[in-house]
Amino acid sequence: MIRLPAPKPEVMARRPQILAGLAALVPADALITEELRLRPYETDGLAAYRQMPLAVVLPRTTEEVAAVLRFCHQQGVRVIPRGAGTSLSGGALPLADAVVVGLMRMNHILDINFEDRYAVVEAGVTNIGITQAVAGDGFFYAPDPSSQLACMIGGNVMMNSGGAHCLKYGVTANNLLGVKFVTIEGEIFEVGGTHLDGAGYDWLGLITGSEGQLGMVTEVTVRILRGPEGARAMLAAFSSIPIAGQAVDAIIGSGIIPVALEFMDRPCIHACEAFAHAGYPLDAEAMLIIEVEGSVAEQDALLARIRDICAQFSPISMKVAESAEQSLAIWKGRKGAFGAVGRISPDYLCMDGTIPTGELPFVLGRITQMSEQYGLGVANVFHAGDGNLHPLIMFDANDPASFAKAEAFGADILKLCVEVGGCLTGEHGVGVEKRDLMTVQFTADELDLQRAIKSAFDPAWLLNPAKVFPLEGNKVLDAA
Amino acid sequence: MQTNFTPEQLQDPELKVANGILRTCVHCGFCTATCPTFVELGDELDSPRGRIYLIKDMLESGRPASELEARHIDRCLSCLSCMTTCPSGVNYMHLVDHARRHVEETYTRPLPERALRSVLAMLLPHPGRFRWAMRLAKLGKPLRGLIPGQGTTAKRLRAMLELAPEHIPAPQPVTGTHPAEGARRGRVAMLAGCAQQVLDPEINAATIRLLTRMGYEVVVPPAAGCCGALTHHMGRHDPAMATARANILAWDAEIAAGGLDGIIVNASGCGTTVKDYGFMFRNEPEAEAAARVSALAMDITEALARFDYTPSRTAPPFTVAYHSACSLQHGQKITALPKQLLAKAGFVVKEPAEGHLCCGSAGTYNMMQPEISAKLKARKLANIRRTGAAVVAAGNIGCLTQIGAGGPPTVHTVQLLDWMAGGPKPKAIEGL
Ligand code: SF4
Ligand code: SF4
Numbered sequence: 001m002i003r004l005p006a007p008k009p010e011v012m013a014r015r016p017q018i019l020a021g022l023a024a025l026v027p028a029d030a031l032i033t034e035e036l037r038l039r040p041y042e043t044d045g046l047a048a049y050r051q052m053p054l055a056v057v058l059p060r061t062t063e064e065v066a067a068v069l070r071f072c073h074q075q076g077v078r079v080i081p082r083g084a085g086t087s088l089s090g091g092a093l094p095l096a097d098a099v100v101v102g103l104m105r106m107n108h109i110l111d112i113n114f115e116d117r118y119a120v121v122e123a124g125v126t127n128i129g130i131t132q133a134v135a136g137d138g139f140f141y142a143p144d145p146s147s148q149l150a151c152m153i154g155g156n157v158m159m160n161s162g163g164a165h166c167l168k169y170g171v172t173a174n175n176l177l178g179v180k181f182v183t184i185e186g187e188i189f190e191v192g193g194t195h196l197d198g199a200g201y202d203w204l205g206l207i208t209g210s211e212g213q214l215g216m217v218t219e220v221t222v223r224i225l226r227g228p229e230g231a232r233a234m235l236a237a238f239s240s241i242p243i244a245g246q247a248v249d250a251i252i253g254s255g256i257i258p259v260a261l262e263f264m265d266r267p268c269i270h271a272c273e274a275f276a277h278a279g280y281p282l283d284a285e286a287m288l289i290i291e292v293e294g295s296v297a298e299q300d301a302l303l304a305r306i307r308d309i310c311a312q313f314s315p316i317s318m319k320v321a322e323s324a325e326q327s328l329a330i331w332k333g334r335k336g337a338f339g340a341v342g343r344i345s346p347d348y349l350c351m352d353g354t355i356p357t358g359e360l361p362f363v364l365g366r367i368t369q370m371s372e373q374y375g376l377g378v379a380n381v382f383h384a385g386d387g388n389l390h391p392l393i394m395f396d397a398n399d400p401a402s403f404a405k406a407e408a409f410g411a412d413i414l415k416l417c418v419e420v421g422g423c424l425t426g427e428h429g430v431g432v433e434k435r436d437l438m439t440v441q442f443t444a445d446e447l448d449l450q451r452a453i454k455s456a457f458d459p460a461w462l463l464n465p466a467k468v469f470p471l472e473g474n475k476v477l478d479a480a
Numbered sequence: 481m482q483t484n485f486t487p488e489q490l491q492d493p494e495l496k497v498a499n500g501i502l503r504t505c506v507h508c509g510f511c512t513a514t515c516p517t518f519v520e521l522g523d524e525l526d527s528p529r530g531r532i533y534l535i536k537d538m539l540e541s542g543r544p545a546s547e548l549e550a551r552h553i554d555r556c557l558s559c560l561s562c563m564t565t566c567p568s569g570v571n572y573m574h575l576v577d578h579a580r581r582h583v584e585e586t587y588t589r590p591l592p593e594r595a596l597r598s599v600l601a602m603l604l605p606h607p608g609r610f611r612w613a614m615r616l617a618k619l620g621k622p623l624r625g626l627i628p629g630q631g632t633t634a635k636r637l638r639a640m641l642e643l644a645p646e647h648i649p650a651p652q653p654v655t656g657t658h659p660a661e662g663a664r665r666g667r668v669a670m671l672a673g674c675a676q677q678v679l680d681p682e683i684n685a686a687t688i689r690l691l692t693r694m695g696y697e698v699v700v701p702p703a704a705g706c707c708g709a710l711t712h713h714m715g716r717h718d719p720a721m722a723t724a725r726a727n728i729l730a731w732d733a734e735i736a737a738g739g740l741d742g743i744i745v746n747a748s749g750c751g752t753t754v755k756d757y758g759f760m761f762r763n764e765p766e767a768e769a770a771a772r773v774s775a776l777a778m779d780i781t782e783a784l785a786r787f788d789y790t791p792s793r794t795a796p797p798f799t800v801a802y803h804s805a806c807s808l809q810h811g812q813k814i815t816a817l818p819k820q821l822l823a824k825a826g827f828v829v830k831e832p833a834e835g836h837l838c839c840g841s842a843g844t845y846n847m848m849q850p851e852i853s854a855k856l857k858a859r860k861l862a863n864i865r866r867t868g869a870a871v872v873a874a875g876n877i878g879c880l881t882q883i884g885a886g887g888p889p890t891v892h893t894v895q896l897l898d899w900m901a902g903g904p905k906p907k908a909i910e911g912l
Contacts, residue, residue, distance in 0.1 A: 037552075039537050040530040040534060086509040104522040341506070342567070343568055346481070398503075
């Protein structure tokens with residue numbers, strides 16, 4: 001189990017007064033204090049880690065958020081921001097002395113401007129909710145994390161989320177124009193605007209991916225794009241994982257940038273097919289989903305070139321989606337992949353590292369070896385095009401030894417990513433999950449420098465404090 | 481997801497099933513997004529994942545349910561949208577059924593609520609009593625504004641009176657055997673249902689007309705009655721099992737007597753339950769018969785597709801909004817079929833946006849949770865109006881009543897299909 005900082009005794013002792021103070025700030029139905037009702041808030045998408053919070057607040061306005069943060073700041077109470085609670089790195093894991101501030105009720109679309117191509121939405125609008133709001137007019141919001149159905153844009157900003165289509169369109173940071181931001185002192189700032197690149201320092205760049213440690217985002221302005229003329233997905237099935245890895249390498253090496261290039265191995269193909277009935281090749285050891293877009297002629301030309309490249313790796317089969325429904329089913333399977341693995345294993349740890357695409361065959365080979373060493377199954381599904389791996393380590397949470405092995409296996413995979421020149425986190429954030437591995441990627445000085453930025457915004461480390469950085473060497477938290 | 485049941489607890493076959501379901505949930509949270517109550521209330525506790533967590537905690541501890549658990553479980557519509565969304569295949573239906581039973585058996589509700597629930601459980605499954613109650617309610621309807629107070633009970637009573645129809649049709653008994661017209665192609669049983677018979681007997685009449693015209697003999701054994709869903713969803717295990725058992729025995733006797741090509745259900749809420757009899761009776765002496773019955777159960781649209789429905793007239797040029805009842809789309813995974821049949825019959829079919837969200841009817845939900853139900857109804861009606869359709873077709877009486885009060889005229893899908901195959905024009909759209 002992960003180590004969390006000790007609860008502050010003075011906060012725990014004053015719980016009744018703190019709850020009364022919160023009750024004065026928000027309507028009765030926006031404050032949760034009973035143990036029984038706090039229970040479902042003890043964890044997020046990383047259910048292996050759990051901690052009951054002091055209370056949960058569900059504000060409806062930026063002003064309520066500001067009032068709650070101001071109060072917590074005055075009282076020295078820690079705050080855990082929460083969106084949809086889909087984080088796979090434990091980004092919303094509470095602390096025993098912390099108030100969880102959930103943004104699920106701030107789910108309104110505030111403004112849509114097609115002429116200048118932006119949308120202003122509250123932080124609790126789901127990622128897909130933005131696209132749904134503009135799709136009727138032929139627009140979309142590009143970053144598409146697999147959890148896009150449920151995850152909220154505020155969380156996307158905090159984790160700088162990616163997604164399958166980021167290969168072409170970039171991640172959240174590349175599609176973000178502005179945010180409304182509340183500091184722990186309860187001050188409300190507007191950062192950025194409705195156009196790219198404001199004056200002065202790139203505050204927006206700093207806030208994006210700050211994992212709820214610098215402040216809370218309550219409103220988000222995003223770039224919306226006109227949808228492509230059309231898009232088509234194809235499936236290519238291969239007889240081994242390394243061969244599929246080589247095919248990925250060859251496609252990227254040829255200079256083609258498909259909109260998406262996704263990889264799945266055998267266990268994953270089977271689990272996803274059981275959910276989505278998309279016609280995945282059940283006889284393959286590995287499969288690529290490759291999507292291209294543009295006019296029909298462009299799609300045809302690109303697909304023909306990709307077919308030729310794949311053909312050099314003796315594919316078992318290649319299949320182009322024949323209808324929009326087929327494409328949808330193909331993506332439904334891919335986007336539901338993590339959950340679908342729940343069909344074949346009671347629990348999984350979803351890793352998230354990046355590597356240079358040239359290293360794919362090597363790294364995948366090593367993961368297979370490690371899987372044998374640890375005696376734990378692994379299902380591989382990931383954004384192959386940009387080298388963002390998501391090995392899903394299958395374990396049994398009812399068996400503590402199995403969980404310990406899974407954690408060690410996961411750490412080994414991430415270390416391997418760093419070794420071959422990649423990074424600990426692609427798009428899920430560091431959260432609590434990869435916190436202690438930060439020393440593998442950064443020197444002590446580099447970590448201190450980053451901590452200094454956090455301290456500048458939040459000197460007392462009240463906002464989501466136990467995440468991102470190892471607890472060891474943290475002067476503020478250690479002193480507490 | 482990790483669970484903490486003791487080995488002794490897991491000896492209990494019911495808890496063992498619950499444990500299996502809980503272990504399938506990986507806590508990914510996808511299901512929250514498509515849950516009507518989460519979308520409206522924005523609280524994890526009113527989401528499927530939150531409810532699963534609450535239920536897990538309650539069952540693991542073995543403690544009696546409290547007001548808090550009852551509150552959040554009662555707010556669940558049992559619409560099963562979460563099951564359509566869940567990539568992991570979590571059987572939320574069986575889990576929440578189990579939880580409802582646990583609540584019913586271990587928690588004592590406040591008296592007015594207990595009384596209301598008892599009255600509903602006593603009335604709804606019995607067409608005779610229900611018709612009588614509807615007559616009374618109709619008389620009481622103009623007085624609903626006089627019920628004082630903003631308390632839950634007052635709101636529930638007003639909601640009940642609100643739902644009473646202006647016109648209560650004369651009963652049209654359907655028990656017995658309806659011979660096939662022309663050469664007999666097969667033989668089916670039909671569930672006559674309970675509340676539907678009273679609210680709109682034309683639905684059964686259209687079903688029988690259409691099937692017999694297509695060459696199928698339709699039997700409605702007198703011993704079969706309510707499917708048990710209403711009491712089952714209230715957590716009232718014994719009465720639900722008793723009515724279900726009567727149906728199983730009656731239909732199984734028909735299977736033995738003359739063979740059946742299907743057991744036709746034209747209220748999809750009931751269909752979901754009849755298809756689940758096999759599971760409900762898995763540990764009962766009637767297990768085999770229940771499995772036979774469940775295997776033969778089909779929605780009327782499934783039967784029509786299988787029996788090759790063919791229209792015989794040209795459809796009038798109006799647009800039909802197809803409302804996908806939750807029990808049909810999420811409970812029975814029937815989504816395209818009804819639209820295909822309506823299109824085959826010649827109608828222009830439109831689908832309202834947010835079709836996956838419940839209309840708020842959900843059995844007795846619109847009476848027990850009037851506020852959430854009203855919000856969902858308003859949302860549904862707005863989406864339906866945006867289609868510009870003149871008529872709404874759906875496959876479940878609950879939805880037809882809920883949407884019909886305040887929206888465009890509603891008809892059961894089978895009524896439109898019967899009309900296009902030689903039956904009468906449905907009364908609800910006489911003016912169109
Ligand atoms: S979608 Fe399924 S697996 Fe995911 S939280 Fe919901 S019930 Fe659990
Ligand atoms: S059955 Fe419907 S209301 Fe109940 S949890 Fe599932 S989606 Fe929500």
